[in-house]
Amino acid sequence: MAANQTVNKPSLKQISLSEETLMGLYTSLLRVRLLDERLRKLFRQGRFAGTYFSAVGQEATTVGPTYGLRDEDIIGPSHREIGAAVTKGLTFNEIIAQVFARSTSPDKGKSHPCHYGSRPKGVIHPASTVAGQTVVATGCAMAFKIQKKDNVAVAFFGEGATSRGGWHEALNYAGVHKLPIIYICQNNMWAESVPSTLQAGIDRFADRAKAYGFPGVTIDGNDIVEVYKTASEAIARARAGQGPTLIECLTYRWYGHSEIDPANYRRPEELEEWKKKDPVVRAEQLMIDLGLLTNEKREAMVEQITAEIEDAIKFAEASKYSEPEEAYLDVYSEKIPVRREES
Amino acid sequence: MAANQTVNKPSLKQISLSEETLMGLYTSLLRVRLLDERLRKLFRQGRFAGTYFSAVGQEATTVGPTYGLRDEDIIGPSHREIGAAVTKGLTFNEIIAQVFARSTSPDKGKSHPCHYGSRPKGVIHPASTVAGQTVVATGCAMAFKIQKKDNVAVAFFGEGATSRGGWHEALNYAGVHKLPIIYICQNNMWAESVPSTLQAGIDRFADRAKAYGFPGVTIDGNDIVEVYKTASEAIARARAGQGPTLIECLTYRWYGHSEIDPANYRRPEELEEWKKKDPVVRAEQLMIDLGLLTNEKREAMVEQITAEIEDAIKFAEASKYSEPEEAYLDVYSEKIPVRREES
């Protein structure tokens, strides 16, 4: 490859990120991609129930803003943020036990396969209402401000979520009180079958920040370096008490809204265009160009991650479902009794 | 007064409004002011129950956008839009019967003294939820578009209402579909006791239109000519299928949020400043300067309007309350029976 190293190649200095950070980001992207593709397959094979929301194609938008957060920082994800969950520290065991709805899952099988969360890792288990966790994560940021902590909250949502009233109320509040929160809009052009042109009368969803008095920027969401740097700066500003940022990441989901959606409403060429901008391939190329990765190293990484995933699948499939009676648990704290039906 | 007619005086041509329009606007302002002050007094005398939301000081913001609308155009008011109700054609009898909650009121005493409305006149009787009628009025505009009618809807609300989720959802929808609707934000600097600085992290509420892709303008809400002209242009654009406009009218309410609020949270100087910009006095001065009004004519108008108001008070006080059993009426159409308790 040495012959290819011309002056046009990027250097670490130009990028101004450390080797460690770049490798960390790339590793996260790869882990997320491999896990996501594997889960898709599992679902299609009927190995788990419910449905599955793939985020393949969007990985940089969730890995970038999450990488390097503290456990005490809180993320408020939606349904398509497996990348954020993995990067924030959920284990494959936790995630796969979740999709299999087993008792070993963080939610013990109560909620839904795609509702990954973890209190120790600072990941709110989502409720399904679109933009629900945008509101709740803003409340976490409000608490950090009252507590005078320099933690931040990061809320993830699609461009479709910006149409919701709760979303507006949260961002408005964050603007008034300059809360330590970063809003990551993954504009993947579609909300289920509805194109972004029917979602809002504007071209740039980042413009919505103008209604709240804090910065909004639109970036290439498939460029992990741009996403990471933009988010890091916003996070630093938030920690310093300088308020929220709305970051619109332009991206695209490769597959259907969920695995049961053939996504016939899209033009095939649109997908082909976006596949050329694959965020994982682009990161890979960058790493190779920087001399931080070789094909061999990559293969070894794939092999190791794949093995981890297969172990986690075994773990999950070997795990039991919660017992029927456990339906009565975790409704209230112990102080409040739950009424059980005679059986 | 002839000696005062210097070149600095406005001319009808400069203003480019007809005599008739100017007199119509002025008459509406005067009718609204006199009625509002009279109702305040009635409430303070304990002559009617509930409460009263005075809009004295804000008259131009409601009269301007309403003047000249058709009966089929719909307005969606909130709690402080007596001016719009009067200008759109509700009679003093209707309004005063409403504040007295009598059976002769359009709502038959069911809702609340300040919820003036009339179907024949195209005024939605408000529900109290702030921004409630913004959503509903947007739905009226949606219907006009489907029906291919060139009617418009005009929604009135305070700056406080712009914090509500429903408000956002409505304006977002209107932006996508370029609905024939005009949004009039009466920014009177306060939402009950909360200053506009705690309501939003922006200086100009008109900027919120940037999130929806249609024009937003901020104007002097106490200048009837500016309000009327700005609204008329927006209405013309809406009728022509060119979509919504958000008009922020800077104004001030002279009295408390309602008559039971002493408004201690405001600085007295703030009120004094704004009293100098009294929209009725300014309109009066303009009319005098234009030679369309004299003090004698004004007095005669006041006398006549006052007499009308006093007649309406008599009418209302002579009207009966609805009979107790009428509580069962108008829950459903006749097809659906209401269950009555034995008595």
Added chain:
Amino acid sequence: MKTTTYIEAITEAMAEEMARDERVFLIGEDIGLYGGVFKATKGLQERFGVDRVIDSPISEAYIVGGSVGAAMVGMRPIPEIQFADFITPSMDQIIQQAAKIRYRTGGQWTCPMTVRVCCGGDVGGGLYHSQINEQWFFSQPGLVVLFPSTPYDAKGLLKSAVRGEDPVIYFEHKRLYRSIKEDLPEEDFTVPIGKAAVRREGKDITIVAYGLMAHRSIDAAKALENEGISAEIIDMRTLLPWDRETIYESIKKTSRAVLVQENTKTGGVMAEVSASITEDLFDYLDAPVTRVCGLDVPMLPFAPPLEHFFLPNADKIVKAVKKVMEY
């Protein structure tokens, strides 16, 4: 006659009403080209155009609130709530606007709107794709609440709703969409609002249910027959205003009642039915009116054993009936 599934009956009702009345239009998420997440609106946008089958932004408050406004100026909107779980953001528009517009305006304004709400469990939907919240609307005078269990009723009640003058919350149970078929007349028909259906005559006990539970109750009745117990099954169909006469008639005959409800027990519709029966028919009762309901935990947990444990089913109904018969 044409064999029609529950969901096809809904689609047909909309198509026919749209064809006969240009005031009827649809608004909701993914209802256009996509035809709705369950395909209830399949083909309707192609047929009636984008102005009458509107793909809304994700804005439940607007979907309902905008429909209220449209209804007030002469339209007949059928807004769709994709899952009952997501009706919460539109509560204000339903309760404060739709339900009260006639009342608060002395009858001047009305709201002929039919909110279609896709609901119900036993589909592996978990906490946020299984909910039913009929009890909130059931307790709001001014609303009509419908809950069909058969293709015939689904079609006939939807038509009655669209042709009516009142705001209607129309629950459709996703478990029934494709599992229930029936031969429907080719000609136009409606099913009256406010009338329950006797699904099966019986003399020993009255079982009252609606939605999916009407079917579970019929299964239970079949099993009970083998044990010599003759159960009369009443399907409420309209929840508000509910049909006291039909239910009371039956109980006067059987003297015993079991009430079946899929939703969480406490504060549900069947509490009202039970309380009313007691108030009005105390002397007729030979045993306590007994409910079989979803558990008093959030409706409903995802994992199959938990979902199964939560939901009422034929076994649980049979058991309750026997207990009441032995009383």
Added chain:
Amino acid sequence: MKTTTYIEAITEAMAEEMARDERVFLIGEDIGLYGGVFKATKGLQERFGVDRVIDSPISEAYIVGGSVGAAMVGMRPIPEIQFADFITPSMDQIIQQAAKIRYRTGGQWTCPMTVRVCCGGDVGGGLYHSQINEQWFFSQPGLVVLFPSTPYDAKGLLKSAVRGEDPVIYFEHKRLYRSIKEDLPEEDFTVPIGKAAVRREGKDITIVAYGLMAHRSIDAAKALENEGISAEIIDMRTLLPWDRETIYESIKKTSRAVLVQENTKTGGVMAEVSASITEDLFDYLDAPVTRVCGLDVPMLPFAPPLEHFFLPNADKIVKAVKKVMEY
């Protein structure tokens, strides 16, 4: 001991809890300098600062949803809903977030939050300043629903709520704010969640009520005494989970029950109480459990004759009791 009104008891509970626990904070509309539209938070912003007594924008969804988030990371928020009528825009946050956060996360996250909701009629508030919507929350497992009727309970229950680990909907009745006074101990006290109070002992009939209706029931009991009928009055205080033991104890003794509810009858809390009594105590009953409730029309019309006609009162309760006694 200190003579304290119902609203003062609420203010004191908040002040004392804020003083003893810095995690407690308030958020709501006009609660700061203004002290709340009814003055329940008077003086608290001066004392505890703008960070802990927050004047919110008009954003009920955020007021509640933001509080949920704050509670999840260690705070003890007390959001205020200015009027129960305006709780509708926050339904999603209450039902889908607060009530289910513990359940949906296998107990990992919790939501110790107390939503204060100012509610109730008989104040000339009309359709949009009189509502109570306790039934929506009563039917949602995961929530605690409180409804005090006395200054002692108002203070003690609010403290229990704030110190607890569960999301609480705390209804305070605006008609009671200044009309009810009581001597309260100077020292700290709490009232346990889940326990009803016997307000008056009696042997002939049990009257169950809460909120303003607890007082109307006591008035009725006094009137009944003159006619030789001894009524036991039970004030539920906690609606969810409600105290079966205390109510059942009483009915086992009296064999008769009248249930009083201010809200619209159909689908209300008392439907559940009635249905449960019938299910569990059928053999004890000498007469049908009978409800006295608000009418089945939107709660509630403004004009005084209409408001009066809508609301239950002592006369209506007396009448119902006599009818049950004569059964």
